[in-house]
Amino acid sequence: KAGVTQTPRYLIKTRGQQVTLSCSPISGHRSVSWYQQTPGQGLQFLFEYFSETQRNKGNFPGRFSGRQFSNSRSEMNVSTLELGDSALYLCASSFREGSTPYEQYFGPGTRLTVT
Amino acid sequence: DQQVKQNSPSLSVQEGRISILNCDYTNSMFDYFLWYKKYPAEGPTFLISISSIKDKNEDGRFTVFLNKSAKHLSLHIVPSQPGDSAVYFCAASRYNTDKLIFGTGTRLQVFP
Numbered sequence: 001k002a003g004v005t006q007t008p009r010y011l012i013k014t015r016g017q018q019v020t021l022s023c024s025p026i027s028g029h030r031s032v033s034w035y036q037q038t039p040g041q042g043l044q045f046l047f048e049y050f051s052e053t054q055r056n057k058g059n060f061p062g063r064f065s066g067r068q069f070s071n072s073r074s075e076m077n078v079s080t081l082e083l084g085d086s087a088l089y090l091c092a093s094s095f096r097e098g099s100t101p102y103e104q105y106f107g108p109g110t111r112l113t114v115t
Numbered sequence: 116d117q118q119v120k121q122n123s124p125s126l127s128v129q130e131g132r133i134s135i136l137n138c139d140y141t142n143s144m145f146d147y148f149l150w151y152k153k154y155p156a157e158g159p160t161f162l163i164s165i166s167s168i169k170d171k172n173e174d175g176r177f178t179v180f181l182n183k184s185a186k187h188l189s190l191h192i193v194p195s196q197p198g199d200s201a202v203y204f205c206a207a208s209r210y211n212t213d214k215l216i217f218g219t220g221t222r223l224q225v226f227p
Contacts, residue, residue, distance in 0.1 A: 004158070033215070042121075042204065042219035043159070056214045090158050103149065104215060106158030 002027065004093050004107035012113045018079040021110045025072050025093030031055075032074040033104060034066060037088040046089075049074055050096060078112075086114045118142045119207050121218035128225050134192040136221050138205035141186065145207040149215070150179060150190045153202045162203075163190070195225045 005024045013019050025032050033056075034046040045058040049068035066076040072093075078085055088111050092104035120139045128134045136150075146167035151159035165172040165179045165188070172179050178191045192199055202222050206215045 035217070040219060042119075043206075043215075043217035045214055045216065048214065058214070092158070103161040103164065105161065106151075108156065108158050 004091060004105055006089075006091050006107040006110050008110060009108065010111045010113075012115060013081050015081055015083060015114055017081050018077065019081060019112060020075055020077045021089055021091075021112075023074045023076075023091030023093075023107060025074070025091075026095075026105055029093035029095050029105070030072050031094045031096045032068055032072065033092045033094070034074070034076050035090045035092065036060075037090055037109070038086075043090065046076065081114045083114050086112060088112075117219070118145075119205060119216050119218040121203075121205060121221045123221050124219070125222040125224070128195045128223065130197055130225055130227050131194045134190075134195045134199065134223055134225065136190040136192075136203050136205075136223065138188045138190075138218055139186060140188075140207050142207070142209075142216075143186065144209050145216075146210055147208045148179070148181060148188050149206045149208075150177075151204045151206065151217075152199075153204060153220070159204055192223075195223075197225050197227065199223060200225050 007022045031050045033048040035043040037043050048056040052068045063079045068074045088109045090109045092106045094104045149164040150162040153159040163177050181188045202220045204220045206217045208215050
């Protein structure tokens with residue numbers, strides 16, 4: 001079974017631009033979560049989508065948005081990029097039923113650099 | 116407000132010895148805890164988990180201990196191997212929200 005894939009792997013953008021990152025979950029997984037990883041901050045939760053609906057949201061500004069398609073693939077978008085948005089963006093998928101505990105399986109991440 | 120804390124940013128252990136990684140949390144509503152391992156240029160990999168109804172869970176060389184009264188969990192790796200060198204993240208969640216809250220990570224180095 002293929003793992004979680006993220007594209008692109010590396011991205012360089014200029015301050016003020018917008019960016020879209022893509023995530024394809026493991027086949028059969030309907031939940032996709034997004035995280036931002038920066039040095040010293042660990043993994044900060046952005047949002048989670050389940051069956052095309054946002055189920056959870058972290059404490060990030062509205063410039064960060066996402067969506068999920070009917071095939072469970074997900075995209076996240078960051079508008080009006082700031083230098084502080086430079087980070088590794090990780091996507092994780094999981095198989096969820098209701099609110100039972102679950103393990104998330106992560107992709108390799110997209111390294112975004114804002115100049 | 117860091118609800119999950121890993122106060123040791125790094126740990127160095129000799130091969131064959133025990134590695135103990137610690138994690139503290141502040142939210143008493145957390146009832147599910149996980150450990151992830153992360154190599155450079157890769158996403159975190161799930162390692163082991165524990166529910167709040169247990170105080171110990173074992174999987175091969177890895178054992179997680181949970182002390183609910185102290186709001187503390189630890190990961191023991193015995194024996195440590197050079198391939199265990201990675202960054203380890205602990206994470207916590209509540210059953211009814213499922214949002215994972217991660218710590219800042221501990222870099223483990225196992226030397227020969």
